[in-house]
Amino acid sequence: xxxxxxxxxxxxxxxxxxxxxxxxxxxxxxxxxxxxxxxxxxxxxxxxxxxxxxxxxxxxxxxxxxxxxxxxxxxxxxxxxxxxxxxxxxxxxxxxxxxxxxxxxxxxxxxxxxxxxxxxxxxxxxxxxxxxxxxxxxxxxxxxxxxxxxxxxxxxxxxxxxxxxxxxxxxxxxxxxxxxxxxxxxxxxxxxxxxxxxxxxxxxxxxxxxxxxxxxxxxxxxxxxxxxxxxxxxxxxxxxxxxxxxxxxxxxxxxxxxxxxxxxxxxxxxxxxxxxxxxxxxxxxxxxxxxxx
Numbered sequence: 001x002x003x004x005x006x007x008x009x010x011x012x013x014x015x016x017x018x019x020x021x022x023x024x025x026x027x028x029x030x031x032x033x034x035x036x037x038x039x040x041x042x043x044x045x046x047x048x049x050x051x052x053x054x055x056x057x058x059x060x061x062x063x064x065x066x067x068x069x070x071x072x073x074x075x076x077x078x079x080x081x082x083x084x085x086x087x088x089x090x091x092x093x094x095x096x097x098x099x100x101x102x103x104x105x106x107x108x109x110x111x112x113x114x115x116x117x118x119x120x121x122x123x124x125x126x127x128x129x130x131x132x133x134x135x136x137x138x139x140x141x142x143x144x145x146x147x148x149x150x151x152x153x154x155x156x157x158x159x160x161x162x163x164x165x166x167x168x169x170x171x172x173x174x175x176x177x178x179x180x181x182x183x184x185x186x187x188x189x190x191x192x193x194x195x196x197x198x199x200x201x202x203x204x205x206x207x208x209x210x211x212x213x214x215x216x217x218x219x220x221x222x223x224x225x226x227x228x229x230x231x232x233x234x235x236x237x238x239x240x241x242x243x244x245x246x247x248x249x250x251x252x253x254x255x256x257x258x259x260x261x262x263x264x265x266x267x268x269x270x271x272x273x274x275x276x277x278x279x280x281x282x283x284x285x286x287x288x289x290x291x292x293x
Contacts (some may be wrong), residue, residue, distance in 0.1 A: 008256055009052040010249055011084035011204070013075070013195060015091040017234035019057045023048050023246050030054075032081065035282035036073035040065055043078060049250030054082050058091075058191060067168040067190035073123060076198040081285040085256045086142060087199050087206040088248070090241045092234060093163065093187040094171070094216035096180050100158060100187065102233045105240065106210040107147045108161035109138045111193045112185055115165050121194040123201050123283055127276035129269040132200045137193075139205035141258050146207055149248040155240055161186035163210060165193035177218040188216055201267070202286050205260040209244060211237035264290070 012021060024046030031042045041060040046053055056075055059065045079087065093106070100106055115121070124130040150157040164180050166172065168190035172180070180188060192208055199206040213233040264286070272290060280287060 006083060007052060007254060008085040009054055009083050010252055011079040011082075011087040012053060012055045012245060013087060013089045014055060014057040015059065015089070015191065017092070017238035018090045018241050019061055019063075020044070021048075021053075021055050021245055022242050024053060024055070030082070032078040034074045034077045034081070036077055037071050039074045039078045040070060043082070045082070048246065051249050051252065051254075053249060054079055054084055058195075068117070070191060070194075072194040072198055073120060076195065076202050076204070077123070077285060080202040080204060085204055085261060086139075086252050087195070087204050088142070088146065088245065089192055089195055089206060089208040090238075091189055091192045091208055091210055092213045092237070093189040093210045094214050095186070095212045096164075096177065096188055096216055096218065097186050098219075100161075100212055101156070102212050102214060103156065103236050103240075104212045105150055105155055105157040105237075105244075106161050106187055106212065107143050107150070107157060107159055108163045108187060108208065108210055109136070109140070109143060110162040111137050111196065112162055112164040112183075113193055115167050115193065117167070117194075121197045123198060123286060126279045126282070127270070127274070128279050128283070130201065130264065130267040131269065132197070132263050132267045134197065134200060137196050137200070139207045139258060139260050142205050142207035142252070145248055145251050146209060146244065149251070150209075150244050153243055153247060155244070161210075163187045163189055163192060163208075166190055172216050174217050177216045180216075181218055187212070200260060200263050203256075203261050203263050205256075205258050209241055211241060213237065
């Protein structure tokens with residue numbers, strides 16, 4: 001198994017029908033228990049393009065977890081414990097704007113939070129206070145790598161935008177969809193914002209391949225979004241994501257050095273002398289470089 005003493009690894013969090021990735025060699029399945037409970041599924045490790053890669057399907061194999069049931073803290077903690085320093089998140093989204101069509105890809109750069117479970121979107125508390133900078137919530141360097149790669153592969157990809165995160169699991173009402181459009185949001189989804197917040201706390205660079213499956217329900221001339229109406233788009237999007245992953249993973253630097261990789265330098269408020277030992281042990285994968293032993 002890969003250990004934190006080995007080279008930094010790349011994580012892929014799958015969604016939008018992405019329950020596996022092609023091209024992995026030396027494959028191993030890793031079950032990890034975390035201080036926050038079990039991740040969504042076993043993590044699949046392997047080599048791709050000369051890099052160590054770990055894949056985690058956020059809804060579990062067979063799509064068995066609701067968005068509101070996802071244990072985001074366990075997912076990100078497990079990946080960080082394997083020395084993952086970059087995450088490519090693949091996620092299904094609804095389009096709130098005419099120009100973003102089903103099967104298009106959006107490399108958005110902003111979030112708006114409409115969730116109601118913020119206590120589960122941080123590793124901190126229990127005696128250690130941290131406030132990460134989150135003005136630019138997506139790793140711009142990783143986002144640009146994904147953008148260039150998708151364009152080189154001839155994908156219909158859009159540069160920038162805002163993802164609004166709702167709780168789900170029900171899709172939007174028309175009133176909600178129209179309000180989000182009027183506020184200027186571009187995409188809507190149920191899962192990615194907590195991943196981005198926790199990745200930043202874990203000093204992981206994260207960027208997202210947002211794969212459009214539908215027009216939410218604002219576009220009255222289109223069929224309102226249902227689980228069955230998007231399945232073909234989901235399958236096509238998964239194939240596009242696999243092609244991009246195979247091309248982009250070898251391009252990611254081998255040594256952490258992007259701003260996200262030192263995010264805790266300016267985030268930790270509590271004097272280390274006051275850190276409770278139990279919390280330190282729970283957060284050891286995140287705090288190791290601040291500890292004397």
